[in-house]
Amino acid sequence: MSSTAPATNGGTSVSSSVNGDAAGGVSNTAYEVEFRDVGRSFAATSKGRAAKGPARTVLRDVTLTVEPGEVLAILGTSGCGKSTLLRIAGGLDQPSVGSVRIDETPVSGIDTRTAVGFQEPRLLPWRTLTENVTLGLPAGTPKAEGRERVARLLELVGLAGSANLRPREVSGGMAQRASLARALARNPGVLLLDEPFGALDALTRLKMQDLLLEIHSAAPTTVLLVTHDVDEALQLADRVVLLGREEGVEGATIQQLLTVPGARPRDRGSAELAELRARLLAGLGIDRHGASRGIPTGTTIPHYPY
Numbered sequence: 001m002s003s004t005a006p007a008t009n010g011g012t013s014v015s016s017s018v019n020g021d022a023a024g025g026v027s028n029t030a031y032e033v034e035f036r037d038v039g040r041s042f043a044a045t046s047k048g049r050a051a052k053g054p055a056r057t058v059l060r061d062v063t064l065t066v067e068p069g070e071v072l073a074i075l076g077t078s079g080c081g082k083s084t085l086l087r088i089a090g091g092l093d094q095p096s097v098g099s100v101r102i103d104e105t106p107v108s109g110i111d112t113r114t115a116v117g118f119q120e121p122r123l124l125p126w127r128t129l130t131e132n133v134t135l136g137l138p139a140g141t142p143k144a145e146g147r148e149r150v151a152r153l154l155e156l157v158g159l160a161g162s163a164n165l166r167p168r169e170v171s172g173g174m175a176q177r178a179s180l181a182r183a184l185a186r187n188p189g190v191l192l193l194d195e196p197f198g199a200l201d202a203l204t205r206l207k208m209q210d211l212l213l214e215i216h217s218a219a220p221t222t223v224l225l226v227t228h229d230v231d232e233a234l235q236l237a238d239r240v241v242l243l244g245r246e247e248g249v250e251g252a253t254i255q256q257l258l259t260v261p262g263a264r265p266r267d268r269g270s271a272e273l274a275e276l277r278a279r280l281l282a283g284l285g286i287d288r289h290g291a292s293r294g295i296p297t298g299t300t301i302p303h304y305p306y
């Protein structure tokens with residue numbers, strides 16, 4: 001299926017591309033991502049060397065379809081395989097079993113339909129912000145078109161006035177915005193964000209969340225967002241997937257898949273979100289609020305159909 005054809009998924013049809021100019025220079029391709037029975041095991045290692053012993057299963061039986069243009073947040077305790085799942089989606093890692101398809105074609109090797117944003121901005125220190133964002137453009141982009149796209153992206157992330165500064169001359173939040181612009185420069189059909197705001201102070205983090213929502217409404221690409229922050233997930237995502245392990249079973253899989261109600265930006269204080277927050281926290285093994293809402297500690301969260 002081409003990026004300009006309507007994508008059909010589960011009976012819903014989503015137009016997956018609109019005029020790039022209407023999106024502030026960011027053409028908004030949006031692809032479906034389908035994980036089918038994905039599992040990942042790693043060989044046992046000892047001091048970085050392969051060691052004898054059974055492989056360790058990190059992920060198992062992950063089956064999930066992310067709709068074109070959807071924002072899916074991936075939550076889970078540290079080390080449960082969130083980044084691994086994201087890397088598999090972008091072809092940076094391969095599943096040991098199962099498969100991933102983007103826009104109905106298999107992912108094999110680094111997939112140029114995706115772009116990745118990390119916790120650290122990973123900008124080249126000797127290059128200006130403009131030059132760093134330019135690095136994200138697809139190979140072969142005509143010069144004039146690329147220049148215009150980069151300028152529009154810098155404007156979109158509020159960095160038009162800082163385009164000629166180098167990373168050390170800007171704040172951490174600004175560097176992270178430049179990093180987001182570089183990822184968008186590729187015009188990804190799937191944006192993979194691994195704790196993108198995790199290293200920022202609380203206020204900058206909230207501003208970045210708002211910025212991501214603005215970017216997504218200007219260019220509604222599919223977003224997979226790994227986060228440790230339940231509130232961030234509830235604020236940004238259409239659905240939240242919670243990865244976790246069941247007792248006695250090796251490897252994390254989907255424990256919960258929740259649809260977050262309400263249009264964004266959402267009222268952080270709403271009762272509906274409070275209930276979802278309590279369920280997710282309980283699923284993460286944190287029951288601070290659950291007990292007071294009638295969710296006893298240790299409650300098994302039911303699996304949701306996916």
Ligand SMILES: Nc1ncnc2c1ncn2[C@@H]1O[C@H](COP(=O)(O)OP(=O)(O)OP(=O)(O)O)[C@@H](O)[C@H]1O
Nearest residue numbers: 042043045058076077078079080081082083084085
């Ligand atoms: N290339 C690799 N070789 C061996 N083990 C790996 C490799 N990549 C990941 N792992 C292991 O897989 C497990 C899951 O790692 P991953 O980074 O996906 O977890 P995570 O949920 O993103 O963690 P965190 O929240 O702490 O970032 C970890 O135990 C990690 O050590």
